[in-house]
Amino acid sequence: MLSRKLIALDLDGTTLNEASQISERTRQVLQAADAAGHIVTIATGRPNAASVHYYDDLGLSTPMVNFNGALVHMPHQHWAGEYERRLPQQAVGEILAMRDRYHIGLVAAEGKNMMLVDTEDPTLLDSMPISVHESLPLSAATLPATPISLMVVIPTQAGVDMAAEIMADFPSVNVNTWGGPENRDLSVLEIIHAGVEKTTGINYLAERYHIPHEDIMAFGDQFNDLDMLRHAGWGVAMANGTDAVKAVANDVTPLTNEEDGMANYLADYLHLHVDALLAQKNA
Structure with missing residues (x-):
């Protein structure tokens, strides 16, 4: 019996297909995994507001x-185990002040529960993962709270500098960088507290739920999944993932995210009898 x-x-690129949707197969497999007693958690670079609808789905x-x-x-409730690692307040003010020296678009x-945009x-708002209803000049003085993350959309070379x-x-x-909107010479900088990676949150949950390291499974496809896959007990790269991610993973899914690669791999690995588990869960 599996532990x-x-x-x-x-x-993105793992649980979601290319239309940024959760397929019915993926939904059924993950609900069956939950019904079998496993702990399914989303680990994403997205903010809460841009991911909670997938959690609910x-x-x-x-x-x-x-x-x-x-x-x-x-989500949606108070949890005694909640934690957040906000950016250092002084760094936030000084980074925002850099706008005058760089050609920053956003x-x-x-x-x-905060998304403030300048x-x-x-x-550029069209490329945001969620709808933004308000745009205002951002500075240390206008922020109602110290943010967890700053996101900067900037011309690529200026972004490097x-x-x-x-x-x-x-x-x-720490600064993570990836490509900006298609057909525009822009990059996105994500600025978060140093020393924080997906592994930080996953290991914290493993301790809370008393899950030994060897029983941590992780699925990913991009650079921000490298640490998570490298340090999981069993790290699985997507067939559509980068070569760097595949190089550190224990295994690679035969199918891509568009082909329900994660769901099919998980169902096989955990020996999930999906229909029976869902019937038992809904009984």
Whole structure:
């Protein structure tokens, strides 16, 4: 009999298909895993507001990891185990002040229930993962709370320079970089507290649920999943994942996210009798 697993799931490129949707097969397999007693948790770089609808779609009642490990919480309820790692306040003010020296198109200050945006190019709002209803000048003085994350949309070369300056001047923060909106020479910088990765949140949950390291499973496809897959008891890269992710994983799914690769791998690995488990759960 298989031991109880903590199953950590990246969203984009892993749990979600190319239309950013959860397929019926994926939903059924994850609900069957839950019914079998395993702990299914979303571990994403997305903020709470851009991921909680997937959590609800799956019918989860377990904690969720957001901001690449900087927030662990139980959506829709108070949970005594909740934690968040906010950015150092001084660093936030000084990073926001850099806007005058770089051609920044958009800055977003994000927290569990906060999304404040300052943009000179309203068209960039279309690339945000959630709807933003308010845009205002951001500074240390206008922020109602210290954010968990700052997101900067910036021309690619300026982004390289800004990321290097931030990393040199603020050892207390970390900068992740990825491509911006398609067909535009832009990059996205995500700035969070140094030393925080998805593994941080997953290991915290493993301790809370008394899950030994060897029973932690993790699925991912991109650079921000590297640490999670490397340190999980069983790390699985998606067939559509990067070569770097595949290189550190214990295994690779035969199928892509568009083909329910994670769900089919999990059903086989856990020997899930999906229909029977769902019938038992709904009885």
